[in-house]
Amino acid sequence: MSMRQDLWASLRGYVALAVLFGGIYSLFVLGVGQLFFNHTANGSLVSYHGRVVGSSEIGQAFSGPQWFWGRPSATTGANGKPQPYNADNSGGTNYGPTNPALIQEIKANMKLYKGIPPSKIPPDLVESSASGLDPDITPQSALIQVPRVAAARHVSQASLDALIARYTRRPWLGMYGAARVNVLELNLALANGAK
Amino acid sequence: MSAAGVLGILIFLAVLFALAMPMGKYIHNVLENRVHWLRPLEDWILAIIGPAAKKEQTWRQYWRSFIVFNLICMLITYAVLRLDTYLPLSQGVGLGLSPQGPHLAFNTAASFTTNTNWQSYSGETLTYLAQLFLMVLQFITPAFGLVIAAVFIRGLVGRRDTLGNFYADLVRSLVYIFLPVASIGAVVLLALGLPDTFAGPAIVHTLQGAVQQIDRGPVAAFETIKQLGTNGGGFFNANAAHPFENPNPVSNMVLILLMSILSTSLVFTFGAYAKNRKQAIVLAGVTAVLYMAGTAVVYWALVNGNPLIHQALGLSPVSYEGLEVRNGLPGTALFVSTTTAYTTGAINAWHDSLPPLAGGIPLLFMMLNTVFGGKGAGLLNILMFALVTVFVAGLMVGRTPEFLGKRIERKEITLATVAMLIHPIIILAPTAFALVHKVGTSSILNPGFHGLSEVIYAFTSGAANNGSAFAGLSTNTPFYNVSIGLVMLVGRYLSMAAMVAMAGSLAAKRIVPASAGTLATDSWSFAWVYLFVTLIVGALTFFPALALGPIAEHLVMMGGAVK
Numbered sequence: 001m002s003m004r005q006d007l008w009a010s011l012r013g014y015v016a017l018a019v020l021f022g023g024i025y026s027l028f029v030l031g032v033g034q035l036f037f038n039h040t041a042n043g044s045l046v047s048y049h050g051r052v053v054g055s056s057e058i059g060q061a062f063s064g065p066q067w068f069w070g071r072p073s074a075t076t077g078a079n080g081k082p083q084p085y086n087a088d089n090s091g092g093t094n095y096g097p098t099n100p101a102l103i104q105e106i107k108a109n110m111k112l113y114k115g116i117p118p119s120k121i122p123p124d125l126v127e128s129s130a131s132g133l134d135p136d137i138t139p140q141s142a143l144i145q146v147p148r149v150a151a152a153r154h155v156s157q158a159s160l161d162a163l164i165a166r167y168t169r170r171p172w173l174g175m176y177g178a179a180r181v182n183v184l185e186l187n188l189a190l191a192n193g194a195k
Numbered sequence: 196m197s198a199a200g201v202l203g204i205l206i207f208l209a210v211l212f213a214l215a216m217p218m219g220k221y222i223h224n225v226l227e228n229r230v231h232w233l234r235p236l237e238d239w240i241l242a243i244i245g246p247a248a249k250k251e252q253t254w255r256q257y258w259r260s261f262i263v264f265n266l267i268c269m270l271i272t273y274a275v276l277r278l279d280t281y282l283p284l285s286q287g288v289g290l291g292l293s294p295q296g297p298h299l300a301f302n303t304a305a306s307f308t309t310n311t312n313w314q315s316y317s318g319e320t321l322t323y324l325a326q327l328f329l330m331v332l333q334f335i336t337p338a339f340g341l342v343i344a345a346v347f348i349r350g351l352v353g354r355r356d357t358l359g360n361f362y363a364d365l366v367r368s369l370v371y372i373f374l375p376v377a378s379i380g381a382v383v384l385l386a387l388g389l390p391d392t393f394a395g396p397a398i399v400h401t402l403q404g405a406v407q408q409i410d411r412g413p414v415a416a417f418e419t420i421k422q423l424g425t426n427g428g429g430f431f432n433a434n435a436a437h438p439f440e441n442p443n444p445v446s447n448m449v450l451i452l453l454m455s456i457l458s459t460s461l462v463f464t465f466g467a468y469a470k471n472r473k474q475a476i477v478l479a480g481v482t483a484v485l486y487m488a489g490t491a492v493v494y495w496a497l498v499n500g501n502p503l504i505h506q507a508l509g510l511s512p513v514s515y516e517g518l519e520v521r522n523g524l525p526g527t528a529l530f531v532s533t534t535t536a537y538t539t540g541a542i543n544a545w546h547d548s549l550p551p552l553a554g555g556i557p558l559l560f561m562m563l564n565t566v567f568g569g570k571g572a573g574l575l576n577i578l579m580f581a582l583v584t585v586f587v588a589g590l591m592v593g594r595t596p597e598f599l600g601k602r603i604e605r606k607e608i609t610l611a612t613v614a615m616l617i618h619p620i621i622i623l624a625p626t627a628f629a630l631v632h633k634v635g636t637s638s639i640l641n642p643g644f645h646g647l648s649e650v651i652y653a654f655t656s657g658a659a660n661n662g663s664a665f666a667g668l669s670t671n672t673p674f675y676n677v678s679i680g681l682v683m684l685v686g687r688y689l690s691m692a693a694m695v696a697m698a699g700s701l702a703a704k705r706i707v708p709a710s711a712g713t714l715a716t717d718s719w720s721f722a723w724v725y726l727f728v729t730l731i732v733g734a735l736t737f738f739p740a741l742a743l744g745p746i747a748e749h750l751v752m753m754g755g756a757v758k
Contacts, residue, residue: 005247013366021331026413029381029413042394055397058409059438061401088396088409088410092548092666094641095667096645097503102504103508130433130544175199178521
């Protein structure tokens with residue numbers, strides 16, 4: 001078999017396999033997704049008063065006192081400047097554990113929770129997520145925000161505690177993953193008047 | 196470390212092995228041309244390839260076909276990356292994307308052709324069309340590894356002149372292994388909530404009224420083969436930490452299973468070829484011990500976290516920096532160890548931000564490169580170390596070195612040594628250069644010992660064809676793109692060439708019947724020797740580098756020396 005024969009065989013083989021995997025396989029997955037899992041296959045978009053306000057899988061920035069806040073996000077915009085929860089450019093800080101910048105970053109994030117003793121602040125609430133788009137916080141991170149949200153919304157703390165309990169997801173089979181609260185879903189419930 | 200977390204990891208291991216044993220047998224049947232349930236598809240592709248797919252090949256012919264096919268893959272991918280956004284179907288035109296430049300495109304093409312999936316770019320900067328071309332390589336390149344492992348096993352277990360046909364092996368393993376498993380896996384991931392759409396990004400106005408551009412795409416299709424093929428190149432920059440690639444703890448476990456299943460199965464495929472199930476169990480067992488020991492260290496390090504944060508700020512030391520809440524600590528630890536043991540390179544947390552020892556295990560696994568490893572490439576390394584062990588043990592007890600009835604002689608041990616030494620050389624030499632020249636050091640993000648870890652991690656990841664990164668290092672520079680690109684190519688092809696040549700030499704040998712002088716290789720005492728040879732040769736070579744990187748940083752962190 002000559003080199004030339006190998007070249008042609010490889011080229012033809014590549015084209016056939018590209019059609020099979022780039023074409024047929026990806027259309028199969030696209031079809032199954034669009035037919036049977038339409039909502040999630042299109043990005044789990046959620047609406048509020050008929051307007052699409054985000055994706056329940058993707059975190060978004062909250063800063064008003066009447067909302068529960070998500071984790072710090074280190075994503076940047078197209079200009080390289082900080083733009084938290086930029087779902088067009090996922091990423092984290094990549095600060096190493098002994099980098100002084102890490103301590104500075106966490107310290108700055110802790111300013112949002114000034115009244116709370118540090119030992120009570122759950123670390124996930126003040127340390128940047130990996131994707132910069134983490135939609136979840138731990139239940140403890142939601143609970144420590146209850147006094148602020150309750151005051152801003154003039155609702156009882158007990159009702160918010162109950163709401164958080166209702167929106168808490170448990171680890172799968174009790175073994176896999178962590179207990180968590182989806183911040184956007186929780187805030188949507190608040191916006192929809194849940195008590 | 197919680198009991199539930201540990202139990203979950205052990206149950207995962209049991210499930211993995213329960214699936215890998217029958218799967219290994221099935222792969223054996225596929226490679227021996229005994230599986231034909233998709234005959235029309237198989238025949239169609241083989242007919243397109245033509246007469247080249249029909250002839251039995253010697254090891255040299257097989258290797259030439261393999262290299263030519265790899266070259267075609269790399270050239271086409273390079274061209275697509277350079278022309279991206281000018282091609283039809285390119286969504287990026289309106290979004291201000293531009294094609295990759297020459298050194299970045301070289302790096303990306305080399306990376307995806309060698310099954311490394313190192314990414315000097317972020318996934319969001321590619322058009323859907325370019326992503327599809329990369330996905331095609333994510334299917335083909337793990338099959339490349341698999342067929343090369345098949346050639347080596349064939350040479351090892353029988354006496355023959357030819358070793359099979361490259362094109363037929365490639366097509367059969369793709370049609371009967373990768374296509375069905377990926378199709379099932381993709382449907383499972385769709386059901387678990389991964390998106391798959393060719394619609395562009397969603398532009399939404401958030402509850403607070405800000406504008407958010409949410410990138411989407413054919414994620415489920417891409418994600419499945421990225422994991423199954425131990426590819427690792429993310430659709431998004433944050434890879435499997437991105438909620439669209441890995442939305443919940445169930446998908447997290449499915450992704451871990453997908454990246455571990457085939458390489459684990461291949462050990463049992465080897466057992467089926469050798470007609471010696473116990474040999475496979477011994478090798479898989481000792482490898483699983485390494486895998487679980489590493490996982491335990493990562494888990495332990497995550498639970499103990501970062502005392503500096505506690506001392507400086509009074510927070511709990513458990514560090515969530517660079518972690519996602521939903522995965523939990525055990526789910527993060529198992530992913531971290533699996534992605535580097537199996538040389539996938541996907542990530543569900545930033546390895547750069549992990550506590551030093553949790554980042555050190557990935558480094559160690561990639562340096563060993565035998566903890567199941569990538570498709571085929573991992574098994575080749577396991578068998579290479581088995582041969583070295585036979586040789587060392589033979590020297591110690593004065594027995595003839597034999598493996599599965601084949602005499603291990605000068606030629607084999609020379610080739611094994613070449614394959615073994617390439618790995619440390621292509622890691623340590625470029626790292627040393629990068630650390631003394633500003634073209635290397637100017638890319639380092641984190642100060643101190645951690646910066647050294649970043650550089651050595653990059654070259655280790657390239658050499659092991661892993662593709663994960665200590666992402667603080669800015670590698671999209673001409674120096675890193677070209678040097679890591681070359682390291683990936685040498686790491687992949689030179690050691691494979693040595694192993695295929697060895698297969699040719701082994702295939703020509705008579706099988707010597709076992710006698711009283713034969714050292715049994717399917718015993719647990721052999722497993723112990725194998726373990727220590729792997730650790731001594733593999734780990735000690737790199738110990739000085741590890742001592743200056745993660746170990747030194749761990750000591751600094753425990754000592755609280757950083758203000």
